[in-house]
Amino acid sequence: METINEIKRDILSSLLSQGKRADGRGMFDYRQIAVHSAPLQNAEGSALATIGKTQVMAGIKFDVAAPFPDRPTEGVLSTSADLLPLASHLFETGPPGDDSIELARVVDRGIRSANVVDLNSFFIEDEKVLALYLDIYVLDHDGNLIDASTLAAMAALLSARMPKIEEGKIVRGEFTGKLPVKDKVVSCTFGKLGSRLFLDPSLDEEKGMDCRLTLSTTDSHLCAGQKGGWGAISERDLMEMVDISLQKGKELRRLL
Amino acid sequence: MTEEKAHSPTHHSHSHQPESRIVMPGELLFDRPERISYAFIDGGKTYSTVVGLFSEGKLVPLEGPYEPLVDDLVVGLVTEVKFAGYSVDINTAYPAFLSSRETRERFEMGDTIFARITMIDEVRSIELGEARKLPAGRLVKVSSVKVPRIIGKKNSMLEMLSKQTGCEIYVGRNGYVWIAGKGNASLAEKAIRMIEVQAHTRGLTDRVAAFLKEEHGR
Amino acid sequence: MSQAESNKPKLLVDGKRIDGRATDELRPIRIVARVLNDADGSAYVEWGKNKVLAGVYGPSECIPRHDQSLYRSVVRCRYNMAPFSGAEEHGRSGPSRRSRELSKVIKEAFENVIISENFPRTQIEIFVEVLQSDGGTRCAAITAASVALADAGIPMKDLITAVAVGKIDGQMAIDLGKEEDNFGESDMPLAFSLRTGELLLFQMDGLLTREELQKGIAMAKAAAQKVHKLQVEAIRKVYEEPREERFLPVKGALEK
Numbered sequence: 001m002e003t004i005n006e007i008k009r010d011i012l013s014s015l016l017s018q019g020k021r022a023d024g025r026g027m028f029d030y031r032q033i034a035v036h037s038a039p040l041q042n043a044e045g046s047a048l049a050t051i052g053k054t055q056v057m058a059g060i061k062f063d064v065a066a067p068f069p070d071r072p073t074e075g076v077l078s079t080s081a082d083l084l085p086l087a088s089h090l091f092e093t094g095p096p097g098d099d100s101i102e103l104a105r106v107v108d109r110g111i112r113s114a115n116v117v118d119l120n121s122f123f124i125e126d127e128k129v130l131a132l133y134l135d136i137y138v139l140d141h142d143g144n145l146i147d148a149s150t151l152a153a154m155a156a157l158l159s160a161r162m163p164k165i166e167e168g169k170i171v172r173g174e175f176t177g178k179l180p181v182k183d184k185v186v187s188c189t190f191g192k193l194g195s196r197l198f199l200d201p202s203l204d205e206e207k208g209m210d211c212r213l214t215l216s217t218t219d220s221h222l223c224a225g226q227k228g229g230w231g232a233i234s235e236r237d238l239m240e241m242v243d244i245s246l247q248k249g250k251e252l253r254r255l256l
Numbered sequence: 257m258t259e260e261k262a263h264s265p266t267h268h269s270h271s272h273q274p275e276s277r278i279v280m281p282g283e284l285l286f287d288r289p290e291r292i293s294y295a296f297i298d299g300g301k302t303y304s305t306v307v308g309l310f311s312e313g314k315l316v317p318l319e320g321p322y323e324p325l326v327d328d329l330v331v332g333l334v335t336e337v338k339f340a341g342y343s344v345d346i347n348t349a350y351p352a353f354l355s356s357r358e359t360r361e362r363f364e365m366g367d368t369i370f371a372r373i374t375m376i377d378e379v380r381s382i383e384l385g386e387a388r389k390l391p392a393g394r395l396v397k398v399s400s401v402k403v404p405r406i407i408g409k410k411n412s413m414l415e416m417l418s419k420q421t422g423c424e425i426y427v428g429r430n431g432y433v434w435i436a437g438k439g440n441a442s443l444a445e446k447a448i449r450m451i452e453v454q455a456h457t458r459g460l461t462d463r464v465a466a467f468l469k470e471e472h473g474r
Numbered sequence: 475m476s477q478a479e480s481n482k483p484k485l486l487v488d489g490k491r492i493d494g495r496a497t498d499e500l501r502p503i504r505i506v507a508r509v510l511n512d513a514d515g516s517a518y519v520e521w522g523k524n525k526v527l528a529g530v531y532g533p534s535e536c537i538p539r540h541d542q543s544l545y546r547s548v549v550r551c552r553y554n555m556a557p558f559s560g561a562e563e564h565g566r567s568g569p570s571r572r573s574r575e576l577s578k579v580i581k582e583a584f585e586n587v588i589i590s591e592n593f594p595r596t597q598i599e600i601f602v603e604v605l606q607s608d609g610g611t612r613c614a615a616i617t618a619a620s621v622a623l624a625d626a627g628i629p630m631k632d633l634i635t636a637v638a639v640g641k642i643d644g645q646m647a648i649d650l651g652k653e654e655d656n657f658g659e660s661d662m663p664l665a666f667s668l669r670t671g672e673l674l675l676f677q678m679d680g681l682l683t684r685e686e687l688q689k690g691i692a693m694a695k696a697a698a699q700k701v702h703k704l705q706v707e708a709i710r711k712v713y714e715e716p717r718e719e720r721f722l723p724v725k726g727a728l729e730k
Contacts, residue, residue: 010366011394022394024442039724040606041523043558048724053511055722057605059558061565080567085552086529086601088512093552095568133564135557137603139527139722140510172561278713280706281587281624282632282669296589296631303669305589305629307709318713319515320627321533321593349533349596379544380594401627453716 012208016196021205028199028244035151035255038159045160045179049152052202053142055087058134058152060160064124064170065131075122076131079108081138081149088141102228104136107149110185110216110224116157118180128168132160132179143203146214146226147252150187155256157181185223186252187216188245192231197241199248213238215245219253222246276311278318278456279304285315309456318456322347322400322430324382326373331428332384333395334367344369344384347400347430352382359387368395368434370426390426393436396445398452400431405455406448413461417447420468443471482657486643492654497647500637500697505617505708506723507625513601515626517708518722519618522651523608527722528618530626533596541597546590551581551600553615559607561652576612583616583665583674589629598628609652613638616665616675621705625712633705634674635698636665639690641682646690648697662687664694668702671695 015022025031031052040046045060065076081104083091096104111117111134122130134156136149160179164171191201191209201209210231216224222242227233279285285295286302294306294315304310306317324330324346332352336343341355342363354363354371363369371387398406406427407414418425422439433448435441447464454460485492495501501522510516513529520526536542553576557565569577581600588598600623602615613636620634640650641660655661660680667674673691682690 010392014392022442022445034721036724039722040525040558042561042606042608046558048722050721053720055510057556057722059556059605061558061563063563080557082567084554084601084603085599086510086513086516086527086531086603089531089534131564133557137556137605139603140512140720142511278710280633280709281630282667294629298631298670303631305631306627307624317627319625320629321514323592349535349593399627449718453718456713457716 012205013193016193016198021198023202027197028248030200030248031202033151033252033255035155037155043156044163044175045156045158047152047155047159049148049155051144051148051151051200053140054144054148055140056145056148056152057137057139058149058156059137060156061133061135062163062170063131063133064128064168066127067129072126073120073123073129075119075129077108077112077117077119077134078131079104079111079134079136079153081107081136083138083141087138090141102226103145103149106146106187106214106216106224106226107136107153108134109226110150110187111153111157113216113223114183114185114218114221116154116181116183116185118182121180124165124168130163130165141203143206144189144200146189147187147200150185150216151252151255154185158184158256183218184253184256185216185218186249186256187214187224188241188248188252189214190241190244192233192237197237199244213241215241217245217249219250276309279308279310279315281305281307285310317401319399320401321349324348324350324352324373324376324380324430326376328373328429330371330373330384330430331390331395331426331432331434332369332371332430333432334363334365334369337363337365344371346382346384346428347397347432348382350380350382352384354384354387358383358385361387361389363387363389368393370428370434390434391424391436393424393434394441394445396433396435396448398431398433398448400429402452402455403427403429403431405460406433406451408461413451413464416461416465416468417444420472421447443468446471483653484643485654485657486645486647491642491647493651497645498693498697500649500700501651503701503704504725505621505704506711507621507708508712509720509722511720513622513626515622515624515628516720517618517621517625519614519621520725521610521614521617522649523606524604524611524614525606526611526614526618527603527605528615528622529601530599530619530622530628531601532598532626532628533593534599536595536597542595545594547588547593547596547598549581549585549588549590549598549600551577551584551602551619553577553580553602553604553612555604555607555611559604561608576615579675579677580612580616580619583634584619584623586674587630587632587634587667588623589631592629607652609650609655610638610663612636612663612675613649613665617701617705621708624709632667632669633702634665635668635702635705636663636675637694637697637701638663639694641680641686641690646686646693648693660686662690662694664691664698666695666698668695668698
C-alpha cells in the first residue's frame with residue numbers, strides 16, 4: 001500500500017540519518033542467516049536459505065535437452081524464480097512478473113559469469129545435452145530476496161548430484177557423483193536512502209528506500225551487479241559497496 | 257451462528273481460572289445448546305469454531321481477524337484523501353471512512369490517526385470520528401485478539417511499557433500499535449512481540465517486567 | 475488390472491507392503507503449524523516423502539470486486555506443485571489441468587466448514603505448495619491447509635482431515651505411496667469432517683466393488699482419527715511452546 005511507504009520513508013530517513021536501523025542492527029550488518037542444505041530428496045539438489053524472516057528455497061532438476069544450435073556441445077542452465085502468493089500479501093497469483101524475472105536473472109548472472117557450473121561437462125551425445133533447471137522458490141518475503149536467493153541457489157548447486165546417464169537417458173535416483181562446482185558466488189545487496197547506505201534491506205526498508213544495489217562476488221572478483229529503483233549511486237558510494245561486498249562475501253561464503 | 261460478539265473478551269480471566277483449556281474448531285464445548293461467542297450449535301450440542309481458550313463457560317479466540325465494533329478505539333493509516341473526507345486502513349477487509357465533517361484537523365495521505373468507530377452499516381462500511389493525528393513513530397501490527405493483553409488489567413501492561421521504554425504507545429483495538437516519542441522504540445517493539453506470542457500464558461506481566469529491566473540494564 | 479503386468483512389482487507380500495507397512499498403517503507424518511511470517515496462518519506437513527507447505531491470507535478485501543458476495547466470504551484455493559517436486563523430469567511452470575482440478579475440489583471441501591457468512595464481501599485465500607511429491611499430495615495438502623486456516627483464526631465448524639485408501643494386489647490399503655498408486659488397482663482420496671463423520675472430498679479411480687468401497691471408507695476414517703490427533707497437537711504446540719521465530723522446519727538438512 002502506497003501510504004505505508006510514505007510513513008515508512010519518514011521514519012526510515014530520520015532513523016538512518018542518525019545511523020540507526022529499526023531493528024537495532026548496524027548499517028552494514030546482516031540479519032541472522034541460516035542455510036540448510038539438501039532438505040529435499042526428489043530434487044537433484046536443494047537448499048533453504050533464510051535471512052531474518054525471509055525464506056527462500058532452491059531446487060535443482062536435471063533433464064536431457066537439445067543444445068542451443070550455436071553451442072552444440074554445451075549444456076543448458078535455466079534459472080527461474082517464483083514469488084509465491086503464500087510468501088507475501090504483496091504477491092499475486094499468475095504468470096511471472098517483472099520482479100521475479102529480474103530476481104532470476106540477477107542470480108543467474110552471477111552464477112554464469114563465474115562459470116560456477118561447467119556447461120561443457122553436460123554434453124551427452126550429438127543433439128543431446130544435460131539441462132540444469134534451477135528454480136528459486138520464495139516462501140516468505142521480508143526483504144532482500146536477491147541475497148537469500150543467491151545463497152539458496154549456490155547451496156543447492158553445492159548439494160547437487162550428477163544423474164546417471166544410460167543410452168542417452170537419465171536414470172532417476174542414481175548418481176555418478178557430485179555436480180562439479182568451480183566457485184562459490186554470493187551477493188550483497190545494499191539499500192540507499194538519501195545519502196545513507198545500508199546492507200541487507202528489510203522489507204520495511206525496501207518500501208522506503210530510493211534504490212538498491214547488488215554486487216555478486218567470488219573470492220577474488222566481482223561477477224554480477226544490478227541497480228534497482230529510481231535513486232542514483234555516486235562512484236564513491238559504489239566503491240564503498242564494492243569493498244564491503246568483497247569483505248562480507250567471505251563471511252557469506254563460509255555459510256556455504 | 258454468533259450474531260453477537262463479546263465486546264472486550266476478558267483475556268486475563270484464565271489467570272485465576274485453573275480449568276481453562278485450549279480448544280479446536282469443531283471441538284465439543286457443551287452437550288446442550290449454549291449461545292456463546294465463537295461457538296455454534298449443531299444437533300443440540302455446542303461446538304467451538306476457533307482455536308481458543310475455553311474457561312468458565314466462555315470462549316476466547318487465540319487467533320483471528322479483527323472484527324470491528326462501534327466505539328472501538330483504533331489506530332488507522334490515512335490511505336486516501338477524498339473530497340468529503342479520508343479513507344483509512346484500520347486492519348480490516350472493510351472500508352473505513354472519516355468524514356471531513358467529523359474532524360477539524362486536516363490529514364494527509366500517510367498520516368497515522370487515533371480514532372473511534374462511530375458507525376458500522378449493514379454492508380459493514382465503517383465510519384470513524386474523534387480522530388486525531390499521532391506524532392511521528394513506528395507501526396507494529398499484532399493480532400487483534402492479543403490487544404487486551406498488551407493493554408493489561410486497568411492499563412497496567414501498557415503503563416509499564418511506556419514507563420520502561422520512554423515511548424508514547426497507542427494501542428488500537430484493531431491490532432495496530434503505534435510507538436511514538438523519543439524513547440527506545442526497538443525495545444518497546446520487542447516487548448510487544450513477546451506479549452503477542454505469550455499472550456495466553458500466566459505470569460506474563462512479571463516476565464515482561466523482567467525482560468524490560470534486563471534489556472534496560474544493558 | 476489393465477496395468478502392464480510385466481513391469482508391475484509385487485505390492486503385497488505376506489500382508490506387508492513395499493515399504494514394510496501393514497494395510498492399515500499410515501506413513502510417518504509430521505505437522506508443524508505457524509512456519510511463515512507474512513501469511514495470516516501457515517503449516518508444514520511431511521507425510522512420508524511428501525513435503526507440503528500451506529499459507530492462508532484473509533479475510534481481506536475481495537478483488538476483483540465483481541467476485542464479491544454480499545452474504546459470505548469468497549474462498550479461493552491454489553494447489554501448486556513446485557517444478558522440482560517430482561522424482562522424474564522438471565515440472566512445467568504454471569498450473570496444470572490436474573492442479574486446477576485439485577484446487578477446485580480442495581476449495582469446495584473447505585467451503586463446507588469455513589463460516590464464511592461472518593465475513594461478507596471478503597475473500598479467504600488458501601495457498602498450498604507441494605515441495606516434494608510421493609503420492610498422496612492432495613491429502614497432505616488438505617491436512618496442511620486445515621491447520622493453516624485454524625492458525626489464521628478463520629472460524630470453522632471442524633478441522634478437515636484427509637486420508638487416501640486404495641486397492642493393491644486385491645486388498646484394500648490406506649495411504650498409498652507413489653508406486654502403489656501407479657501399479658495399484660484403485661485409489662480413493664477422501665477428506666472428512668470427523669465431527670460429523672461426513673465426506674468433504676471424494677475422488678476415486680480404478681475398479682472397486684461395493685463392499686471394497688465401504689471397507690475402504692471405514693479404514694480411511696479410522697486412520698483419519700490419527701491424522702486429526704497430529705493436527706491438533708501441531709496447533710496446541712504453538713501455544714504450549716511459544717516461539718517468536720517462524721521458519722520452515724526442514725529436516726535432514728546439513729545445517730551451518
